[in-house]
Amino acid sequence: MLAATLITAFALLLPAATLLDHGPDDEAAIRRARTHSNRAIVNRNLLGVAESLADDYVAIVGDGGFVSSKKEYVGLFKQDFDSGSKRVIYERVADKIEVNAEQGLAAEHGHWIGRRVDGSTAFTGTYMAMWQQTPAGWKIRSELFVTLSTGNQPH
Template identity: 40%
Template sequence: MKSLLRIWLLVAVPYLVLAQVDGNSKVTESADVASIRALRLQSNQAIEGRNLQKFGETMLPDIQVTRGSGSHVSGRDSVLASVAPQFKDPNFLGYVRTTERIDISTSAPLAAEHGHWVGRFRKPDGIQTITGTYLSMWRKTDTGWKIRSELFISLSCTGSEDCGK
C-alpha cells in the first residue's frame, strides 16, 4: 500500500499541482505541454529499457547537453555514444527525470521544461544515488517537439564512498 501511495505522490501530485484548472475545476493541459510530458516519459522509458534508438528520438541532431558534473556533450550522436557504455553496464540502475513545470513560449517555437532528476548506480559499498535539477529547451519541429538543449545540475550524492570523488 505504501508503494502505491508513493507512486501516486510521485506521478499524480506534480501533475495536479502544475496543470491549469479551468472554471469548471477540471484539470486541463495544452496539447503542447501534454506532448512534451509524453516525450519525457518516452525518454525515461528508453533509459529504463536501455534503448539508445528510442532515447535519441526525443533529441534534435544538434542537441547540447551539460551533465550534472559540468561536462558538456554536443550532438545527438555524441550524447548517444556517451551513454551507450552506461546502458551496457549492469551496475547502472538508471536515470529518471521528473517534470515539475513546462512553459510554452508565446514568441518562438520553444518550451522550457523544469524538473528534478535521479541517477542510481550499484557500487561495491551500496547504491549510489545522485539527485539534482534540470532545465530542458524543447523546439517544436515539423515532426513534433524535440530537445534542443539540457542542463543538469547535481545537487546531492548519497549511498557510496564514490560520492566524494
Template identity: 40%
Template sequence: MQASRLRMAALLLATVIVACSPPRAQSPLASPENAIRAARLAQNAAIAARNADSVAAFWIEDVSVTAGLGFIVRGRESYKSAFGKDAPMLYSRLPDKIQVSRKWPLAWEEGVWTGTASTGQPAPGLGGRYSAQWVNQNGRWQIRSELFVALDCSGSACDFPLRLK
C-alpha cells in the same frame, strides 16, 4: 506480494513497449505541455529499457547537454554514446514546470532528475535539478538542449569527479 510482482511485471512490460515504439508526431489536439510531458515520460521509459536509439529520438541532431557534474556533450550521437558509457546508472527526469512560448515553437521544461544504480542497489545515486529547451519541428517536440546540476549524492556517486573543463 504476488500481486505486487504481477503489477511490477506489467508496468515493466508496458515501459518496454513504449520505449521500443518509434516516436510519432504529437496529436494536434494535445496541448504542447501535455505533448512534452508525454515525450519526457516516453524518453524515461526508453532510458529504463536501455533503448539508446529510442532515447536519442527525442533529441534534435545538434542537441547540447551539460551533465550533472559539468561534462558537456554536443550532438545526438555523442549524447547517445555517453549514455552507453554510463551503463551502471539509470536516469529519470520528472518535470514540474513546462512553459510554452506564444511566439516561437519553443518550450522551457524544468524539474528534478535522479540517477540510480541500474543493478537495483540503493547506491550509488545522484540527483538534482534540470532544465530543457524543447523545439517543435514538423509537429513534433524534441529536446534542443538540457542542463543538469547535481545537488545530491549517495554511496560511491559522491566520489564522481566534477568536470570544469
C-alpha cells in the same frame, strides 16, 4: 478548388514555424516525450533515447561536462547501458513546463534522479530543458543538469 490552391500557395510562403500546430496539448506532448525517453533509459533502448533529441542537441551534464552533440550524448548512454552492475538509471521528472507557442519553444524545469541497479540513489539534481517544435514534433534542443547530491541514499 481554386480556394484550396490559393491556401496551399499561401501556406508555402509562410515560415515553417508558423505552420506547426501549437495548442493546449503542447505541454502534454512534451510530458509524453519525456516519459517515453525515461522508459527508453530503463529499457536500455538507445533509439528511444535519441528520438526525443533535436539533431543539433547539446547539453551540460551534472558534473559540468559539455556534451557537444546528439551522437555524443547517446554514446554516453550506450557506455552506461553496457556497464552492467555499475549502471545508473536516470529519471527526469518535469516539475514545470512553459510553452511559447509563437516561437515554437518550451522550457522544462524539473529534478532528476540517478539510481543504481540495486535501487539505491547514486545522484540527484535539477535540470532545465529547452524544447523546440519541429515538423517531427517536440524535440529537446538543449539541457542543463546540475548534480546536487551524490552517495548512498535510500530509495
